[in-house]
Amino acid sequence: MKHYLNIYVKFLAQHLKRMLQYRADFLIGAGSFLVIQASGILFIALVFAQIPDLNGWSLDEMIFLYGYFQLPRGLDHLLTDNIWLIPSRVRRGDIDRYLLRPINPLFQVIVERFQIEAFGELAIGIILVAYAIPRLAIVWTPITILLALVFILLGSLIYTSIKLITASIGFWVINSMPIMTTIYNIADFSKYPTTIFPKLVQALVTYFIPFAFVSFLPATALMNKADSTGILVGSIVAVSLLSLLAYRLWLKGLASYQSVGN
Amino acid sequence: MIEVRHLSKSFVKYEKEKGLWGMIKGFVNAKKVITKAVDDLSFSIAKGEVIGYIGANGAGKSTTIKMLTGILTPSSGEVTVDGVIPYKDRITNARNIGVVFGQRTQLWWDLPLIESFTILKDIYQVSDADYTERMTLFNEILHINEFLKSPVRTLSLGQRMRADIAASLLHNPKILYLDEPTIGLDVNAKKNMREAIKKMNASFQTTVILTTHDLDDIEELCQRILIIDAGKLIYDGALSDIKTKYGSDCKVSFVLKEPWKDFVDLAKMMDVDPLSITVTLNDDKLEIGFDKRNLSVATVTATIMKHFEVSDLSIQETDIEAIVARIYREGHA
Ligand SMILES: Nc1ncnc2c1ncn2[C@@H]1O[C@H](COP(=O)(O)OP(=O)(O)OP(=O)(O)O)[C@@H](O)[C@H]1O
Ligand SMILES: [Mg+2]
Numbered sequence: 394m395k396h397y398l399n400i401y402v403k404f405l406a407q408h409l410k411r412m413l414q415y416r417a418d419f420l421i422g423a424g425s426f427l428v429i430q431a432s433g434i435l436f437i438a439l440v441f442a443q444i445p446d447l448n449g450w451s452l453d454e455m456i457f458l459y460g461y462f463q464l465p466r467g468l469d470h471l472l473t474d475n476i477w478l479i480p481s482r483v484r485r486g487d488i489d490r491y492l493l494r495p496i497n498p499l500f501q502v503i504v505e506r507f508q509i510e511a512f513g514e515l516a517i518g519i520i521l522v523a524y525a526i527p528r529l530a531i532v533w534t535p536i537t538i539l540l541a542l543v544f545i546l547l548g549s550l551i552y553t554s555i556k557l558i559t560a561s562i563g564f565w566v567i568n569s570m571p572i573m574t575t576i577y578n579i580a581d582f583s584k585y586p587t588t589i590f591p592k593l594v595q596a597l598v599t600y601f602i603p604f605a606f607v608s609f610l611p612a613t614a615l616m617n618k619a620d621s622t623g624i625l626v627g628s629i630v631a632v633s634l635l636s637l638l639a640y641r642l643w644l645k646g647l648a649s650y651q652s653v654g655n
Numbered sequence: 656m657i658e659v660r661h662l663s664k665s666f667v668k669y670e671k672e673k674g675l676w677g678m679i680k681g682f683v684n685a686k687k688v689i690t691k692a693v694d695d696l697s698f699s700i701a702k703g704e705v706i707g708y709i710g711a712n713g714a715g716k717s718t719t720i721k722m723l724t725g726i727l728t729p730s731s732g733e734v735t736v737d738g739v740i741p742y743k744d745r746i747t748n749a750r751n752i753g754v755v756f757g758q759r760t761q762l763w764w765d766l767p768l769i770e771s772f773t774i775l776k777d778i779y780q781v782s783d784a785d786y787t788e789r790m791t792l793f794n795e796i797l798h799i800n801e802f803l804k805s806p807v808r809t810l811s812l813g814q815r816m817r818a819d820i821a822a823s824l825l826h827n828p829k830i831l832y833l834d835e836p837t838i839g840l841d842v843n844a845k846k847n848m849r850e851a852i853k854k855m856n857a858s859f860q861t862t863v864i865l866t867t868h869d870l871d872d873i874e875e876l877c878q879r880i881l882i883i884d885a886g887k888l889i890y891d892g893a894l895s896d897i898k899t900k901y902g903s904d905c906k907v908s909f910v911l912k913e914p915w916k917d918f919v920d921l922a923k924m925m926d927v928d929p930l931s932i933t934v935t936l937n938d939d940k941l942e943i944g945f946d947k948r949n950l951s952v953a954t955v956t957a958t959i960m961k962h963f964e965v966s967d968l969s970i971q972e973t974d975i976e977a978i979v980a981r982i983y984r985e986g987h988a
Contacts, residue, residue, distance in 0.1 A: 400777050407770065490761050492726045494778055495749035648728050648742075651666055655717050655758045655834070 397500060404504040412509050422510035430517045433584075434459065450586050453528040454616060460521025461615075462584045462608035465548030467514030469556070472549075474508035476556045480563025480570065483646075486653030499557075499643060531616055540621060544611035547628045550636055551607050552580065557639040564646030580604045586613075603631040656830065656862050657700040657723065662732035663886075664693040664718050692718040694886035696732070702829070703860040705852070707877035707894070709867065711983045715886040716866040717756075720834050723864070724754050737829055750779070753823030757835035760819055762807045768818050769803045772825065779826035786825075793821040796851045813844040820848065824855060830862045831855070837869050849875045870975045882979070884986050894975070901978040903947040907955050910967040911939045925950065925958050947972075 412419055437459060441452040450458070479502060482488050491498035531537065559576050563569040579597070583604045587595050599605045606628045614621035670686040693715045700706055710716050721727040722734055725741030725748045734741060741748040754761065762771040776786050794800045797817040802810055810818060816836060823831060833852070837845045849872060855861050865876060873880060873894065880897070882890035890897065914936065921943070922929035933944040943955055952970055959965060 396780065400774075403774060403777055407766065407774075411765075486759075489721075489726050489756070489759075492745055493724060493749055493752075493754050493761065495746045496778055497746070650727070652721055652726055654713075655756060 397496070400496065400500075401504055405507060408507045408509070419509055423513040426510055426513035427517070430463075430513070434521070448586055448589050453525050454612075455585070456521050457525035457529060457616070458586065458608060458612045459584055460518045460523075460525060461612050463514045463518030463521070464545045465607050466552060466580070467511045467518055468545060469549040469552035470508050470514060471511035472507065473503050473553045473556065474511070475502050475506040476553070476560050477573065478502075478506075479557075479560035480568075480573070483563050483650065484567065484653075486655070488647070488650055489652055492647070492650075498647065499640070529616060537615060540625065541611070541615055543625070544614070544628065547632045548607040548611065550632045551603060554632070554635040554639040555580075555602060555604075558635075558642055561639070561642040561646040564649055576602060580607060583607045583609045585609075603635065606631050656702045656704075656737055657698075657864075658733070658735045659699065659723075660697050660733040662693060662696040662719070662722060662734055663691065663730050664715075664722060664727060665730045666690045666692055691886050693722070693729075693883075696883070696886075696888050698881060698888060698891055700862060700864070702862055703856070704879060705856055705863040705865065705877050707865055707867070707873035707880040708883070709870075709873065709880060709979065710883035714883045716883060717834055718886075719883070720754075720832050720864070720866065724752060724832055725749070750826065751829045753826070753828035753831045755816075755819045755823045755831075755833050755836050757816060757819075757833075757838040760807060760815055762815075762818060762822055764808050765806055767804050767806050768799070768810070771807060771818075771822060772803075775822055775825050781826055785827070789825060789827070793824070796854055797821050797847070812839045813841065816840060816844070816848065817851075820851060824861075827859060828861065830864070833863065833865045833867075835867055836865065837867060837872055845869070845872070852876055870979060874975060882982060884983065889987050890982065897978060897982075898975065901981065902973050902975070904944070904973045905947050905952060906942060906944045906971045907952060907959075908969050908971070909941045909943075909959055909963075909965050911941055912964040912966050914939050914941075915963070919962075921958070924962065925954055 434456070437452070437455050440447070441455070445451075447455065479488075482502075488498070491501045494501065526533075555576060556573070559569065559573040562572055566572070579602055582590060582594060582598050587598060587605050587609045590598075595605070599610075606624075610619070610624045610628070613619040614624040666689070668688045668690065670688050696719065708716055708719070718727065722729050723736060723741060725745040728742045736748055737751050739748045739751065762768065763774065766774075772790070775781075781789075797820060799814075799817055799821050802814050802818070807815065807818065816839075820833075820836065831852075836852075837848055840848060852863060852865070853876065856863055863876070865872065867873060877894060879892065880890065880894050881888060920929075921934055922932060925932075927945075927950055931946065931949050933942075935942045941959070943959075945955065956968065
């Protein structure tokens with residue numbers, strides 16, 4: 394464990410060093426991200442210029458949800474973005490090197506990159522949440538703060554697990570990128586109150602690809618719109634099942650990995 | 656050290672037909688094509704041996720190495736390396752082995768070389784003292800200090816290969832797998848590489864398994880060779896045995912000042928069976944082929960020079976190159 398932590402820190406230091414070398418890249422990445430986010434918020438503002446509330450959600454609550462949504466996503470993005478590259482590593486035989494070192498292969502994949510641009514998402518998320526909180530009737534106790542943090546962690550694990558599941562498909566399917574992006578984009582449903590969508594979509598993002606647990610359900614729990622214990626338990630169950638499934642699939646993929654001829 | 660029993664590996668490919676219709680058909684029932692890359696291989700290797708693992712392109716060498724290193728899971732059969740089943744316990748196995756694939760680097764492409772070494776030091780938990788000692792040694796035999804600060808992607812092929820070898824040895828592995836470590840190297844670089852391998856083997860009793868298409872590597876380094884053809888082991892034994900078995904063919908060529916006109920019975924002159932030698936005469940060029948077990952080079956040259964005036968002569972022994980070409984061609988040894 395200490396060994397892994399040590400290696401993690403070493404890689405992180407490498408990345409920071411490199412980031413300082415390529416500051417321009419970082420700024421461009423973060424800048425373009427801000428533009429995308431601004432248009433998303435503008436869209437919500439425009440909708441609310443027409444109607445006072447959406448299925449019982451006020452503008453401030455929507456902003457809280459939208460901001461909260463960025464946090465688990467940003468965290469996942471920051472720490473485990475390299476999982477996206479698994480399919481291309483498989484295709485080129487670059488999984489070989491992970492299997493030749495005395496460290497957990499998935500750990501090696503993950504430490505290989507830190508997506509520093511994700512700080513953009515985290516920043517937006519924190520700004521929006523900070524803006525919305527004083528305007529909402531949330532009573533902040535140490536318990537709710539802890540709950541909020543736990544939900545962020547669980548939410549980002551949902552992202553990571555789903556990413557790993559879809560990435561592992563790359564061991565059997567040559568071009569798995571469309572599957573990955575399609576499923577990942579389903580997460581966008583969680584930016585808005587899931588209840589505004591048809592029942593089928595609600596069921597899909599709650600039970601099947603449980604993105605609702607990423608932000609919509611935690612946000613309702615924090616805003617006392619629903620029973621928080623139930624949502625917490627649901628989230629823990631969803632995360633456990635999903636991450637177990639993801640890791641199993643990844644191991645199965647490694648076992649059937651064929652490398653490439655050389 | 657290494658035990659391999661009835662080891663096989665098949666690759667499954669799904670053949671796709673061309674065009675849209677072919678693609679649709681492919682979804683329903685793609686034609687399954689199975690390549691048996693390694694077929695019922697058995698051998699064992701003792702500690703400290705340097706093994707040459709040779710075979711034609713596509714024979715299955717790299718596939719075998721990948722099963723020994725734990726990259727590939729065998730289709731059937733057993734393999735243990737220092738008591739560990741590589742694909743089942745990759746992490747333990749990885750601590751025991753060093754691996755170099757000549758065609759691709761194991762180093763971090765964008766980092767300065769030295770950073771790759773410090774990361775590997777942490778990964779393999781090499782102590783500071785060992786690290787300093789080994790880096791000094793690597794520089795002595797592989798001369799890596801001159802490019803330690805350059806990013807790996809900027810290294811020349813020869814430099815990169817030296818760096819890769821050094822990296823594979825940093826944790827002083829019990830076994831070193833080298834898959835074409837001299838590919839693309841110039842004459843001097845090859846020589847240095849061989850020296851390095853020899854030194855490591857001598858100093859640390861490192862077991863080495865080497866695949867190569869350069870038979871000089873084999874002659875320089877290996878006492879024992881394994882030859883594989885179409886996934887099957889066709890020879891396992893000493894290099895010298897194969898040389899005595901096939902290497903006794905010899906040819907001596909002469910340039911004669913005055914070629915003879917009438918029939919000359921060379922066999923009788925040398926007192927051998929006429930069927931045991933081949934004689935060709937083209938203008939002034941005479942070639943005599945024979946088996947060294949029946950006839951010595953000395954007898955042949957002496958006889959010819961006694962009877963004819965010779966302006967030039969050369970001797971061609973069958974080299975390992977020719978022997979191996981013949982074995983690959985015939986598919987057995
Ligand atoms: N990942 C793979 N998927 C499918 N077939 C493969 C794969 N790797 C190797 N093969 C096939 O297995 C056979 C053996 O390949 P291998 O790479 O082991 O040969 P080799 O002896 O190393 O050859 P070379 O001297 O050219 O490096 C070849 O027919 C090759 O096409
Ligand atoms: Mg090969």
